[in-house]
Amino acid sequence: TGVxxxxxxxxxxxxxxxxxxxxxxTTFEVYMLDTVITVEAESPVKLGNNSTIVGTLTDEAGEILxxxxxxxxxxxDVIDSVxxxxxxxxxxxxxxxxxxxxxTVVFEGNQTHNPSEANTTFEVINPKDYITVEAESPVxxxxxxxxxxxxxxxxxxxxxxxxxxxxxxxxxxxxIVTTTDEDGFYTINYTTGVxxxxxxxxxxxxxxIYx
Numbered sequence: 001t002g003v004x005x006x007x008x009x010x011x012x013x014x015x016x017x018x019x020x021x022x023x024x025x026t027t028f029e030v031y032m033l034d035t036v037i038t039v040e041a042e043s044p045v046k047l048g049n050n051s052t053i054v055g056t057l058t059d060e061a062g063e064i065l066x067x068x069x070x071x072x073x074x075x076x077d078v079i080d081s082v083x084x085x086x087x088x089x090x091x092x093x094x095x096x097x098x099x100x101x102x103x104t105v106v107f108e109g110n111q112t113h114n115p116s117e118a119n120t121t122f123e124v125i126n127p128k129d130y131i132t133v134e135a136e137s138p139v140x141x142x143x144x145x146x147x148x149x150x151x152x153x154x155x156x157x158x159x160x161x162x163x164x165x166x167x168x169x170x171x172x173x174x175x176i177v178t179t180t181d182e183d184g185f186y187t188i189n190y191t192t193g194v195x196x197x198x199x200x201x202x203x204x205x206x207x208x209i210y211x
Contacts, residue, residue, distance in 0.1 A: 004030050004111075032109075034060040035116040037070065039105040041093075043122035046153075048209050050092040051122045057087050057107055065113065073104045095124035127153045129210045131164070133202035141195050148187045149202050151180050158184025159210060165203040169194060175203075 007028050015021035039055040053072065057065045064087030072079045074093050083089045095101070100121050109115035133149040147166060151159045160182045165175040168190060178186045192198065204210070 004032055032112060032114050034114050035065065035107055035109070036060070037105055037107050037116045037118045039103060039118040039120045041101075041103050041120050041122035044125045045095040045122065046127045046209070047095055047098055047124055049095050051095055051101070051124075052090065053093055053103060053105075053122075054088065054090045055105055055118065057083050057089070057116075059113060065107075068107060068110070071106045071108065073102075073106075075101055095122075098124050098126050127155075127210055129153055129159060129204055129206070131202050131204050133166070133200055135190075135198075135200050139192055141192055144189045144191055146187060147190055147200055147202075148185065150183070150185045151204055152184050153210065158182070159204070160184055162204065162207060162210075165205065166190075167201045167203070169199050170201075 007030055008025065009027065010023060010025045012023040013019070013021060035057060036059075037055060037057045039053065042052045045051045053074075057068055057070065059065060066083055066085045066087055068083045068087075070081050070083060070089060072081055072091060075097065079091060081089050081091060100123055103120045103122065104117065106117045107115055129151060130153070131149060131151045133147065135147045136145045139145045149164070151162065151164060153159060158180070160180055162180055164178050164180060164186045166178060166188055167173055167175055176188055176190065178188050180186045
């Protein structure tokens with residue numbers, strides 16, 4: 001059938017030399033199939049990382065709908081996509097807005113299937129950091145002490161190529177600026193000038209990704 005709604009059927013016998021003509025009529029209804037679209041989004045994700053958004057489109061009988069156009073909206077960002085041969089879809093969406101991000105997926109329907117919609121959210125977090133500092137001790141006055149440490153996030157992944165400020169004997173002193181290497185490590189050589197205990201503080205001030 002190709003007509004949605006009421007379809008009229010008429011059967012006609014036009015008669016012959018023995019029988020009179022006769023006809024009869026009936027109707028049948030054709031309705032569009034309802035659809036079900038699902039959506040899941042990876043959450044939480046770190047700022048700057050992608051959230052994987054996936055789902056499936058089927059009809060009310062559970063049959064997949066392949067090659068069907070869908071519209072994915074993340075906050076105010078609209079993305080056109082298409083289901084694959086198995087009725088699935090997947091996109092990688094960059095986590096650029098800290099906090100809760102709203103996701104809506106819509107199948108707008110076609111000639112045989114009704115539209116459907118699904119919603120979810122994912123959270124983008126600003127990951128925290130962890131910094132260490134060690135200083136070679138004891139040393140003689142005017143000699144160098146090596147100050148080392150490393151910077152990671154809370155998952156233990158190194159935070160590479162960022163500035164670390166090292167203060168000796170208080171934050172009111174001039175900071176020594178160094179940079180972490182690809183493994184998150186930093187090192188400086190500091191010439192001692194104060195006899196006794198020297199306090200060393202290492203500070204990472206954060207950036208657009210890390211707090």
